[in-house]
Every structure is written in C-alpha cells, then in structure tokens.
Amino acid sequence: MSKFRPIRKVWNRFFIENRFIDNGLISLFFQLCRFGLVGLTAAAIHFSTVVFLVQTFMFQPLVANIIGFMLAFNCSYWGHKLWTFQDTTSRHAIALPKLLTVQLMNFAANESLFSIFLWMNLPYTLALLLVLTILPIFTFIASKWWVFRVAE
Numbered sequence: 362m363s364k365f366r367p368i369r370k371v372w373n374r375f376f377i378e379n380r381f382i383d384n385g386l387i388s389l390f391f392q393l394c395r396f397g398l399v400g401l402t403a404a405a406i407h408f409s410t411v412v413f414l415v416q417t418f419m420f421q422p423l424v425a426n427i428i429g430f431m432l433a434f435n436c437s438y439w440g441h442k443l444w445t446f447q448d449t450t451s452r453h454a455i456a457l458p459k460l461l462t463v464q465l466m467n468f469a470a471n472e473s474l475f476s477i478f479l480w481m482n483l484p485y486t487l488a489l490l491l492v493l494t495i496l497p498i499f500t501f502i503a504s505k506w507w508v509f510r511v512a513e
Contacts, residue, residue, distance in 0.1 A: 399440030446509030
C-alpha cells in the first residue's frame with residue numbers, strides 16, 4: 362500500500378466527491394501543465410536558435426528570430442496536437458492552418474515587441490525572454506477554443 366494512498370483518499374473524498382474541485386478543473390489544470398511544458402520546449406528551441414545564429418553566424422537578432430520561430434512552430438504544433446490537446450477531433454488539415462494563423466498573429470506581436478525592446482537598448486537575450494513570456498496566454502486561449510476545439 363502506498364504511503365500516499367490515505368492522502369489521495371481524503372483528497373478525492375473532500376475535493377472531488379464534494380465538488381469543491383470538479384473533474385473539468387482538474388483536467389484543465391493538467392492541460393495547462395502540458396501546454397506549459399510544450400510551450401517551454403518550443404520557447405527553448407526558439408531562444409537557443411536565435412542566440413546560436415546571432416553568436417555563431419552574426420545574424421541580426423530580428424532575422425534570427427524568424428528562423429527561431431519557424432523551428433519552434435513545428436515543436437509547438439506537434440506537441441499540442443499529440444499531447445496538450447490530445448482529445449481533439451480536429452483533423453490535421455484543419456488544425457494546422459488554424460494554428461499557423463494564431464502563431465503568425467503571435468509572431469507579428471512577437472517581432473513587434475522584440476523590435477521595441479531592442480529599440481529601448483535592452484540586450485537581445487533579455488528582450489527575447491520578455492517577449493517569449495508575454496505572449497503564451499493568447500496562444501493557449503486561441504488553441505483551446507479554436508484550433509484544437511473538441512467537437513460537441
């Protein structure tokens with residue numbers, strides 16, 4: 362018997378059976394966790410690509426940002442399609458263009474904010490970190506309720 366079993370029993374009885382926390386909220390919580398992990402992975406790919414291209418090949422940060430976005434998009438799409446929103450019924454041919462639309466809008470905001478932060482003379486790494494932490498909220502909302510919406 363697991364030493365955490367009594368804790369789990371109390372948790373289930375108090376919070377779930379008494380509807381203090383319903384299964385929908387728990388499901389949403391874990392979906393947000395999966396979204397965060399996929400997003401952090403995509404952000405790490407994006408960030409490291411930009412730094413690598415700027416430091417190694419002397420790319421301009423805004424140009425390197427475009428390449429970083431393209432690489433991170435693939436991680437983001439497949440991670441969300443296969444894991445975060447795994448219960449979706451939307452087909453690849455429909456979900457991919459929708460997520461691309463969301464991500465292109467996100468990228469326009471990304472590139473604009475990045476440009477503003479660079480204009481403010483922030484180091485490009487700090488500017489990119491700020492941008493990559495500001496925009497994910499929009500992406501989650503659009504992904505959950507439009508791109509990977511579960512048909513009712």
